[in-house]
Amino acid sequence: MNLHDSLTSPVSESMNFLNEIAHRYPDAISLAAGRPFEGFFDLDDVPRYLQLHRQYLMGRHGGDETAVRRTLLQYGRTKGIIHELIAEHLRVDEGITADPEHLVVTVGCQEALYLVLRALRRTERDALLAVAPCYVGVHGAAGLVDMPVLPVAESPERGIDPADLRARLAQARAEGLTPRACYLVPDFANPSGVRLDLETRRELLELAEAEDLLLLEDNPYGLFGTPGGPPTLKALDRRARVVHLGSFAKTGLPGARVGYVLADQEVAGGVLADQLAKLKSMLTVNTSPIAQSVIGGKLLANDFSLRAANTREREVYARNLSQVLDGLRERFAGEPGIGWNTPAGGFFLLLRVPFAAGDELLERCAEEFRVLWTPVHHFYADARPRPVMRLSFSHLQPEEIDEALNRLAEFIRYCIRRID
Amino acid sequence: MNLHDSLTSPVSESMNFLNEIAHRYPDAISLAAGRPFEGFFDLDDVPRYLQLHRQYLMGRHGGDETAVRRTLLQYGRTKGIIHELIAEHLRVDEGITADPEHLVVTVGCQEALYLVLRALRRTERDALLAVAPCYVGVHGAAGLVDMPVLPVAESPERGIDPADLRARLAQARAEGLTPRACYLVPDFANPSGVRLDLETRRELLELAEAEDLLLLEDNPYGLFGTPGGPPTLKALDRRARVVHLGSFAKTGLPGARVGYVLADQEVAGGVLADQLAKLKSMLTVNTSPIAQSVIGGKLLANDFSLRAANTREREVYARNLSQVLDGLRERFAGEPGIGWNTPAGGFFLLLRVPFAAGDELLERCAEEFRVLWTPVHHFYADARPRPVMRLSFSHLQPEEIDEALNRLAEFIRYCIRRID
Numbered sequence: 001m002n003l004h005d006s007l008t009s010p011v012s013e014s015m016n017f018l019n020e021i022a023h024r025y026p027d028a029i030s031l032a033a034g035r036p037f038e039g040f041f042d043l044d045d046v047p048r049y050l051q052l053h054r055q056y057l058m059g060r061h062g063g064d065e066t067a068v069r070r071t072l073l074q075y076g077r078t079k080g081i082i083h084e085l086i087a088e089h090l091r092v093d094e095g096i097t098a099d100p101e102h103l104v105v106t107v108g109c110q111e112a113l114y115l116v117l118r119a120l121r122r123t124e125r126d127a128l129l130a131v132a133p134c135y136v137g138v139h140g141a142a143g144l145v146d147m148p149v150l151p152v153a154e155s156p157e158r159g160i161d162p163a164d165l166r167a168r169l170a171q172a173r174a175e176g177l178t179p180r181a182c183y184l185v186p187d188f189a190n191p192s193g194v195r196l197d198l199e200t201r202r203e204l205l206e207l208a209e210a211e212d213l214l215l216l217e218d219n220p221y222g223l224f225g226t227p228g229g230p231p232t233l234k235a236l237d238r239r240a241r242v243v244h245l246g247s248f249a250k251t252g253l254p255g256a257r258v259g260y261v262l263a264d265q266e267v268a269g270g271v272l273a274d275q276l277a278k279l280k281s282m283l284t285v286n287t288s289p290i291a292q293s294v295i296g297g298k299l300l301a302n303d304f305s306l307r308a309a310n311t312r313e314r315e316v317y318a319r320n321l322s323q324v325l326d327g328l329r330e331r332f333a334g335e336p337g338i339g340w341n342t343p344a345g346g347f348f349l350l351l352r353v354p355f356a357a358g359d360e361l362l363e364r365c366a367e368e369f370r371v372l373w374t375p376v377h378h379f380y381a382d383a384r385p386r387p388v389m390r391l392s393f394s395h396l397q398p399e400e401i402d403e404a405l406n407r408l409a410e411f412i413r414y415c416i417r418r419i420d
Numbered sequence: 421m422n423l424h425d426s427l428t429s430p431v432s433e434s435m436n437f438l439n440e441i442a443h444r445y446p447d448a449i450s451l452a453a454g455r456p457f458e459g460f461f462d463l464d465d466v467p468r469y470l471q472l473h474r475q476y477l478m479g480r481h482g483g484d485e486t487a488v489r490r491t492l493l494q495y496g497r498t499k500g501i502i503h504e505l506i507a508e509h510l511r512v513d514e515g516i517t518a519d520p521e522h523l524v525v526t527v528g529c530q531e532a533l534y535l536v537l538r539a540l541r542r543t544e545r546d547a548l549l550a551v552a553p554c555y556v557g558v559h560g561a562a563g564l565v566d567m568p569v570l571p572v573a574e575s576p577e578r579g580i581d582p583a584d585l586r587a588r589l590a591q592a593r594a595e596g597l598t599p600r601a602c603y604l605v606p607d608f609a610n611p612s613g614v615r616l617d618l619e620t621r622r623e624l625l626e627l628a629e630a631e632d633l634l635l636l637e638d639n640p641y642g643l644f645g646t647p648g649g650p651p652t653l654k655a656l657d658r659r660a661r662v663v664h665l666g667s668f669a670k671t672g673l674p675g676a677r678v679g680y681v682l683a684d685q686e687v688a689g690g691v692l693a694d695q696l697a698k699l700k701s702m703l704t705v706n707t708s709p710i711a712q713s714v715i716g717g718k719l720l721a722n723d724f725s726l727r728a729a730n731t732r733e734r735e736v737y738a739r740n741l742s743q744v745l746d747g748l749r750e751r752f753a754g755e756p757g758i759g760w761n762t763p764a765g766g767f768f769l770l771l772r773v774p775f776a777a778g779d780e781l782l783e784r785c786a787e788e789f790r791v792l793w794t795p796v797h798h799f800y801a802d803a804r805p806r807p808v809m810r811l812s813f814s815h816l817q818p819e820e821i822d823e824a825l826n827r828l829a830e831f832i833r834y835c836i837r838r839i840d
Binding site for chain 1: 421423424425426427431435436439456458461462466467470474485488489490492493495496498527530531534538539542560561563669673675676678685687689695698699701702703704705706707708709711714
């Protein structure tokens with residue numbers, strides 16, 4: 001039985017390999033997993049959040065329990081039931097003014113991304129620009145709609161190189177392609193952890209306007225950084241150039257699988273959000289209102305501020321990040337060919353090593369040194385090993401980080417000895 | 421901004437129009453909505469089911485609460501966490517022997533359908549056969565992957581006309597197309613309510629084997645019929661010719677948005693279920709484990725039998741069905757040009773009238789006669805009015821049914837007078 005090409009793409013192989021190796025070496029410490037810290041997870045939060053949101057709905061519906069039951073348990077609104085709460089959260093935490101009708105609540109941010117790409121990809125000439133290296137799921141979603149992903153260079157300082165974006169746009173158009181949008185994570189990108197400064201954000205918005213380009217801003221990590229960072233692209237957007245993709249997997253609860261897209265662009269037939277909702281009605285019909293209710297309750301419990309709700313988590317991530325940075329300095333300072341960047345937040349950083357760090361070496365590292373990391377080629381959607389590893393630290397305890405870095409240092413010294 | 425063609429297809433317009441008209445005439449009684457009866461919905465069931473499933477997981481994990489927390493609240497298994505419970509349910513209620521590893525738990529049955537079509541649609545020559553008239557969501561999902569849907573005639577007695585299926589297969593192949601599968605609802609189809617007899621099921625399975633065709637069996641209504649009906653196609657399938665699509669929206673709880681696909685076909689790289697899971701990892705990552713847990717708890721609360729869990733609902737549906745049949749007989753018996761079928765279960769039946777019943781007449785009926793029904797052309801994915809209405813009765817109270825039929829009778833008589 002011949003199946004769709006996306007099933008044999010490097011991206012599909014990537015996701016498979018990375019999942020599978022973690023299962024094969026369960027006692028390896030993982031500097032690979034991008035999971036949120038689960039130390040504060042509490043099973044009793046789920047019924048508590050559900051109860052809070054139910055009380056809120058009872059108030060909204062003037063005490064009509066039948067209406068509340070129908071909202072939570074029956075088929076429901078395609079665009080979701082917590083859109084007003086999310087709009088309020090965006091106002092409080094991100095300074096974004098969102099009309100709730102321009103939001104579509106999705107099954108995680110991945111579905112939001114798929115819907116946007118499905119809407120935009122009409123013909124074989126439509127393409128997506130994306131900062132490279134980039135989150136694997138972008139290549140995954142683009143593969144489902146047979147949409148090529150054209151790489152834009154990441155600048156270690158600026159997060160995206162606007163000059164390269166301009167050049168890539170021109171090149172793609174010269175080749176007869178239609179770049180429909182550019183995907184990026186302005187705050188603490190996956191895998192690099194880089195955050196765009198304000199000047200770059202402004203330049204990008206101007207470029208988008210001048211070039212008639214849509215920017216897909218994905219924002220899963222924005223709340224996990226030092227305060228006082230620059231605003232999101234969407235908060236700066238005055239001309240509906242930005243589609244804002246959001247996730248509650250890191251700030252809310254991964255098990256709810258709730259994300260959203262804010263799409264206020266005017267299109268034929270109304271607003272882009274309504275067109276995305278039409279596609280969603282053919283894909284998943286609606287996002288489980290029960291799952292939405294869990295997130296709705298968490299928003300209500302925290303006066304709509306997930307920044308406030310994640311105070312402890314933010315401390316853990318900041319502590320882990322500085323522990324990793326200190327640990328790398330202790331072990332590798334001055335070492336030729338070894339270097340790393342210093343993100344101001346997020347879940348990830350990039351470690352440069354003096355050898356090509358591909359899947360084969362990861363395999364050996366997992367088996368003999370019992371530590372996992374992510375070969376960066378997976379974020380380029382190809383199989384060419386590069387001398388860079390992504391290290392993640394979001395879900396680890398301090399003692400695990402030290403032990404992981406010890407093992408990693410042993411492995412790196414072993415590889416360097418092999419080269420010499 | 422030019423968007424994907426599926427957004428301007430008749431299917432998309434259909435779904436929009438049907439949703440929108442219900443909102444515009446909120447005081448019309450709906451013989452159009454296919455919602456399950458909500459009279460027995462109880463908000464307290466949600467925490468109760470969650471608690472039951474949590475206790476079950478505690479047992480499975482030897483009391484390790486961290487493992488249970490991780491299962492329910494963290495990112496998780498792409499194929500789902502209630503696969504073993506669903507396999508047991510299929511054994512108890514459907515006589516289907518399923519390896520839990522061959523199941524993918526999805527965001528409702530709609531995502532399952534999308535995943536199967538996405539996997540099967542490789543080139544422009546790939547097509548889907550589907551019994552016509554057919555559930556709108558099939559055309560919707562096929563539209564997302566640019567896959568044409570070729571109609572197969574429905575026989576009022578047999579549910580599908582195997583001779584026509586054979587003819588359509590031959591015709592499609594002669595035209596250079598590759599029909600990858602045939603979609604059908606063997607038990608109480610939407611919109612016709614027809615159930616396939618055992619002989620037709622056997623003939624279909626033989627035909628599928630002889631023609632190397634996959635059958636996509638969608639089974640949302642199977643448990644809502646008189647007992648002692650024929651087994652599902654999957655229960656009769658000895659050669660992995662059937663992909664079985666299941667929904668808990670009608671038997672479990674619509675608000676959980678949980679469905680599944682059982683795909684035990686051998687393909688390159690393993691079993692079809694694993695390939696569908698790869699696609700799912702790029703689409704929605706995984707189905708909310710909290711939403712799954714609600715359904716898991718309902719399965720546990722009912723010893724895995726949703727037939728048993730739905731005893732009261734089945735009585736309501738049977739009562740409503742016979743009330744509609746009695747009501748039609750009282751109002752239209754012997755009336756020239758008016759007729760209807762007599763399903764043995766399900767949510768729907770078809771009413772034939774002596775005039776083309778399209779969207780314009782529905783609009784007038786909603787406005788002046790305050791009753792809604794569904795023009796059958798929506799199930800053919802075109803805009804050509806036909807003299808048939810789908811009547812649904814799943815969610816109504818007895819007094820609503822009588823009043824709805826009164827209004828419908830007035831409307832039909834009004835239309836007939838207009839013709840004369």
